[in-house]
Amino acid sequence: MKKVTVFLVIIFAIAISIQYWWALSLVAGISLTIFGIIRAKKDKQRKSRQSIYQVDKHGQQPSIGKDISLHGGSDESQDIDDEDTELKNAEPHHSHRDKLNNSVTSDKSVNSNLNKPTSIEEEKSTMRASTRQAPNIHKLRRKLTNFVVVDIETTGFNRFEETIIQISALKFKKDQLIDDFNCYINPHRKLQQKISSLTGLTDEKLKNAPDLNYALDKFTHFVADFPLVGHNIMGFDLPFLIEKGFYLPDIEALDTLPLSRRKLPELKDKKLPTLKKYFGVVNRSHNALNDCRTTAIVYQRLRDDKLDEVEPDYSKIPKSIAGIRFCITGKFDEESRDDLIDEIKQHGGRYTKSVSGLTNYLLKGTQTSQNLIDGVHSNSELKMLENVKNGKEAKIIGLSEFHTLIATGNAKQ
Structure with missing residues (x-):
């Protein structure tokens, strides 16, 4: 009986398929089309993940690998950042150049007494870069206690047309600072005034500095196998460094910009000066080393919640x-008004x-x-000029004079 039933079902299915062949063909066609679209989307997503960082100079595309751990099974494996960082949507890196008034306490600058690479060495370096395999970029989400914080200063924002004028880094082991790196670089071009104002670097300061290839070699040696940490490092610093020749087969990096977006959504913005003020950090961010x-x-506080x-x-x-009264008028390229007000208060002045x-x-x-x-003049200027005319001890000064007053303590009441 069972065999007869199976036979009849088969005969019925064949009859249906003959009568409704067009419907079955339509269903099969639709199924194949849907399958093809899903497969194409998966391929497109895979390719896009592999092409976030384009090293245009050598026509190579470093890939974004899956997160990897140097300390499997340790407490560093906890997820702290699941937000993608896209280059085109990242906040401009140089917006974080604030100018509070503490000097750098440790500056191991690489100066002109060090050997510089010859043009032949530079050519060999370029040839090596053009033939080697593109680096794998691993975006980290785990908590780090061993890491290198990095920051760079550049002649502009376009990594294909501009160059690097300072590379700075701090190395932490078991969450303790163990070493620092700071190298100024000769760009072999004149700096724009706005870049000098932004970074505090000048043509005179950089003219005897080593070349970029030398600085990158020293920086690569300093980093060794430590993961990199930086603010907008995925959107600016790392692509810029890779474009200029920085190379490791596998580069691990953690970006504090998306991490701050996730941890502190209530802040008006996530620029470094804003985070610095929020966490009560007191220093003068005059160049890359201070920003490090x-x-x-910032990273340690975000990491530890x-x-x-x-x-x-x-x-x-x-x-x-102390006791000196200041008023501010106009706009400054070098510092924001909020930073200037903080600087006045830090040194005992009144705003x-x-x-x-x-x-x-x-x-x-x-x-x-x-x-x-x-x-021409603001209302504040006109009032100050009137005070001077009436014999009051008052003076209109620029930013350089302001910093001189702070450094020397020669301000008069």
């Missing part, structure tokens, strides 16, 4: 302008929003307002 110091503190706002401790900063008969100094920048009273 700031990034290290110590996310409360911190009041800065100014107790160790000399009160060189007022408007000029009065008690104001000692008016810190003047570039006037950009369209509502200037006489088309």
